[in-house]
Amino acid sequence: MILACTLGLVTVEKFSSTPRLIHYTLQEFLSHNPNLFLNPHSMIAEVCLTYLNFLRVKVISPTRPSVSGSLAFAEYSSLHWGTHARRETTEGVTTLALKLLDGYDQHISSKLVYLHEMGFLD
Numbered sequence: 001m002i003l004a005c006t007l008g009l010v011t012v013e014k015f016s017s018t019p020r021l022i023h024y025t026l027q028e029f030l031s032h033n034p035n036l037f038l039n040p041h042s043m044i045a046e047v048c049l050t051y052l053n054f055l056r057v058k059v060i061s062p063t064r065p066s067v068s069g070s071l072a073f074a075e076y077s078s079l080h081w082g083t084h085a086r087r088e089t090t091e092g093v094t095t096l097a098l099k100l101l102d103g104y105d106q107h108i109s110s111k112l113v114y115l116h117e118m119g120f121l122d
Contacts, residue, residue: 017072042093045084048077049096052109062111071108078109079116 003010009026012019021027030036037043051057057074085093104110115121 039088039090041084041087042090045081045088045093046090046096048081048084049093049100052077052081052100052107053096058107060108062106062108071112074108075112075116075121078112079121 003012009022010019011022021030051073060071060074081097085097100107100109112121
């Protein structure tokens with residue numbers, strides 16, 4: 001569904017599940033037109049935090065023995081929402097971050113960050 005929203009401008013590599021822009025000229029265009037998106041980093045942080053605050057994600061046990069590939073966006077969101085929030089923060093980002101951090105020790109995000117720091121995730 002997310003790929004469909006990109007109208008063919010983004011593709012996902014088969015083996016690594018890494019999203020990529022379909023052509024380098026698109027990256028050049030986006031780089032040369034930074035005002036196309038207002039507050040892009042706060043917007044990305046907000047999307048990541050909104051996802052991590054979904055009940056469906058919050059109820060995933062952090063003690064689960066393995067992390068499946070279906071949690072790819074949970075992994076990205078867990079590892080990178082703070083990077084985006086540091087670059088731009090809005091009131092919405094702050095509210096969502098506080099909501100996530102309340103009970104963070106019981107959230108799957110805490111396990112994903114731990115596994116990443118220990119070198120078990122790329």
